[in-house]
Amino acid sequence: MSGAQHNETRDVSGAVAQSETMRDVIFNLAPPEPPPAARQFPRTDRRYTNRLAELREVDRVVEDVVRRGRGARYLLIGPEGIGKSALMAEIGARSRADFDESLHLDLAEVRDREGSADYAQALRRLLFALHDRTAEGLTDVARLRRRFQDITGGRSLLLFLDDVADREELALFTPGEGRCLLVAACRPGFVGAALEQRDGAEVIELGALRTHDGLRLLREYSAVDTLMREPDEAGSAEELVALCGGLPLALRVAATHLDRRPELTIGDLVDAVRARVFAEPGTPSAQAVIELGLARLSARETELIARAAEHPGRFFPPELGTALMGPDGPDLIDGLVETGVLRPTGASGYSIAELARQTVRSGPVRDPGRVAADRAAILRFFGVGHRLADLYGNGERFRLADVMEADESTVAPADYPQPFATPAEAGDWQDRHLGHTPGLMRSAVDIGRPAAALLLADHTWPAHYNRRRLAAGTAVYGYAVRLARTLGHQHALARCLTYLARLHLELEDRDRAAELLREADAAADASGEPLNHAVVLEARGLLYGRGASPDRTAAREALAASRAIHRERGRARGDVLQTYQLAEEHRRAGEPDRALEELRDAEARAERRLTELDRADDPRRSEHLVHDWKLIQGRVQLALARVLDAQGRAEEAERRAEAARRVFDDAGQPVREARALRLLAEIAERRGDTEYCRALRIRTQRLFAHYHLDDDAAEVHRRIPPRPASGPTG
Structure with missing residues (x-):
């Protein structure tokens, strides 16, 4: 057929291999595979005793x-x-x-x-x-x-x-x-x-384990099983089950104690428990068993429990064990899980079992210097983690660390156990641990590291904002503002006031946001750093552009002023993003030519930065930067496509939308890919390519439906063209 173009997708993502024109397209558009079914289960216990x-x-x-x-x-x-x-x-x-x-x-x-x-x-x-x-x-x-x-x-x-x-x-x-x-x-x-x-x-x-179930649990430990073959020891084992109150946790601790002390008999342990109860009247015998077991943990296990207890959260990730204890951290954790002292919490980490936690908390008072060192180590693990997660997800954004002396808490030691390897993993890790941020900030202040608290707040900002952790964020940045005021730290004050203002803007409290931005302006002036003004101006642009009666002119002026500062200081990311935001304001104001001019500028600058990163001496150092810049490039391309399409320049708009779709596909951003596909379908429909439009809309609808964007899926479904009627046969 004259002028035909072959357009085929064979992979799950639905990539479209297309040429300059879209006339007479022949395609084989594979439907997307559904996302994998959720299959999450609690961690099973290999020594489970059947009930x-x-x-x-x-x-x-x-x-x-x-x-x-x-x-x-x-x-x-x-x-x-x-x-x-x-x-x-x-x-x-x-x-x-x-x-x-x-x-x-x-x-x-x-x-x-x-x-x-x-x-x-x-x-x-x-x-x-x-x-x-x-x-x-x-x-x-x-x-x-x-x-x-x-x-x-x-x-x-x-x-x-x-x-x-x-x-x-x-x-x-x-x-x-x-x-x-x-x-x-x-x-x-x-x-x-x-x-x-x-x-x-x-x-x-659930009540106490019956005697025979308690004995079965004890027999899961090889040394205890050997002891129980002796007639006298079998009777002592029944007494031990009774002293443990049939609690699996106490029985585990007792069995581990015996497993690790081959010189002890079960009778010896029973006698020790009775002696402890006699010496401390009122102590439940099961608690006495746990206390004895904790007292007989290895020195390294005891150290791990004591150090991990300084973490302000209720659970800690496994990598923290490595950060605190070195390479044998995972083995120590596994051993403590076997004893029951640590319990797994979902997929994220471990918590100290409550009965054991009571014993740890009521134990000997630790040396204040040791406590401070442990808190500093915990702070460093999370401080470095949040900093790296911020870098992975947000590339070269202007950070508070750019205008502050680096605090040790943000510098990774050579053996730092990084808990993620991709931007998506980094974002999920950061989200899981955002709830600990206020406690970590207070801990930083307690050990005399207030700068670390301010840096931690800054590195968690994108996660609080992008993941809509608004309530948690207002607590974090409210505390950071008070701390920055106390310290007289104008850089941090300008930054955290702006963050707090943006959260209040998301909460639709425009008056409070405006009040905070006025104070942020003054702090930015006092800091002497123009980039602090750029941060405030960006927030002002968002403030002016929101609400029932947006002031488009003021929004554009604020964003343009912010961009000018970034451009003057050579901050490419701020320059491009503010250009992109400015173009969107022009588009909303009905100025497509101005929007197009800005977006072409943003496109050229993003391409130039990606070329620079490709030529970097050490590509590994810039991998996360490339990821961020490609996503920015995709956003600009899709915005360009929308403006070009509105101007009637369908072929060029189609190329831009397809380029954006490829970026989102490569980055594993299926919802953004679907939005690009939706625009491609609209262009195909206006051109009269009904079959191609139908195929694109079916794929778009399936993507939206797979990710439960029901309103979008329904809207696209309504617009899927019907199949053409079959011609006469015979």
Whole structure:
């Protein structure tokens, strides 16, 4: 066929190989593969001791859920250390084949030391695991809860919740109607189990392990199993189970104690526990067992527990063990998990078991100098991590560190155990640990490192803003502003006031944002650094451009002034981004020619910077910068395509949109890719390429639907052209 162009996509991303024109296109557009099903499970316990009666009851409920396609809730109730999490993991191992998807959330990961939980973060995690991109940026808990129920309705889902405090928390995470089983391991003191049972929940109240189950757990330890073959020791083992109160945690600690001390008999340990209880009347025998076990940990294990306890969060990532203890950190953690002293918390790390935590906290008073050194090491691990995550995700943005002397807390030691390898991993790591930022900042001040607190606030800014951690951010930057005022640090004051203003702007408190920016202006003046003014001016541009009656002229003036400063100081990233923002303001104001002029300038500057990075002496050092610049380039290309399309320059707009689509595909940004595809489909439709438009819209709709952008998916679906009627046959 004359003028035909072959356009084929064979990969999952739907890449389009196209030429200058789009007439008479022949294509084979493969549909996108759906995102992988969520398959998250609690970590199973290789020394799990069966609670056969409880598991048989669970099997009955699972069978009923699957057969009837109904939902059910299972509550595991009992004291600390009774084995709720272990039973929950065993339920997962037995039931995983009966459900298409599974999610696991340990609420300990989103609680601070006072026990307050960030429910918005928790719900976003669940929604992200289900590939719901609409959750990004949401902070309203009620809205997130509704979204979670909507998206889980009709699914075959197994949901595990750990550390559930009360009925209100349970209700927040209850899935929508469908073949869903929620298994919740409840905190000690959970109130409302009877009401939950009345409302249809199944409740298992776990008691102490029966004697034969306790003995079975002890036999999982080889040295203890050998001892129990002696007649006298078998009787002592039964006494030990009784002294441990049937608590799996206490039994684990006791068994580990015996496993590591081959000179001890079970009778020796029983005698030691009784002596401790006699010497300290009122001490529960199970607590005495745990105290004895902790006292007999290796010196290195004891050191790790003591040092990790200085971390202000309730859990810590495994890499922190390496940072504190060196290369044997992972082995030490594994050993402490075996004892039960550490418990895994979801996929993110470990927390000290509460019964063991009480013993650690009530132990000998540590040397203040040692405490300060440990806090400094923890601060350095997270300070470096957040700095690197900021670099990975945000390239060459202007940072507070650019105008401050580098603090040791942001300089990675040679053996720093970096916990991520890609920009996406860096963003997820940073998001998981944002909740610890206020505690780390206070710790920095306590050990005389206030500059580290200010740098930590700055390096977490993009994560707070882009991930919409608005409530957490206002706490962080409110504290940072007070600290900067106290120190008289004008650079930090200008920066953190601006950050706080932008958060208030997102919270739609324009008056407060304007007030903060006035003070930020004064601080920027006092700092003597023009780039601080550029940061304030960018925020002013956003302030003027928002609201019911935006002042487009003032917004453009502020953004242009900010860009001029970046340009004068040779800050390419600020220059290009402010140019891009300025072009968007021109487009909104109905000035497409001005918008096009700005975007072409931004495009040329981005290309020039990428060329410079390609020629870098050490490409590894600039890899994350290239990633950031390519994404910026993609955003500029898509903006160019929209302006060109509005001017009727369809062919050029199509090339720009396709270039943007390729960038987003390569960067693993499927939603941005879908937005580029949507514009490509509109251009194809106006040109009359109905079949190509149809193929593009089907792919766009599938991408939006796969990532649960329901409104976008529905809008695109409505606009998919019908298939042409078949011609006559015969």
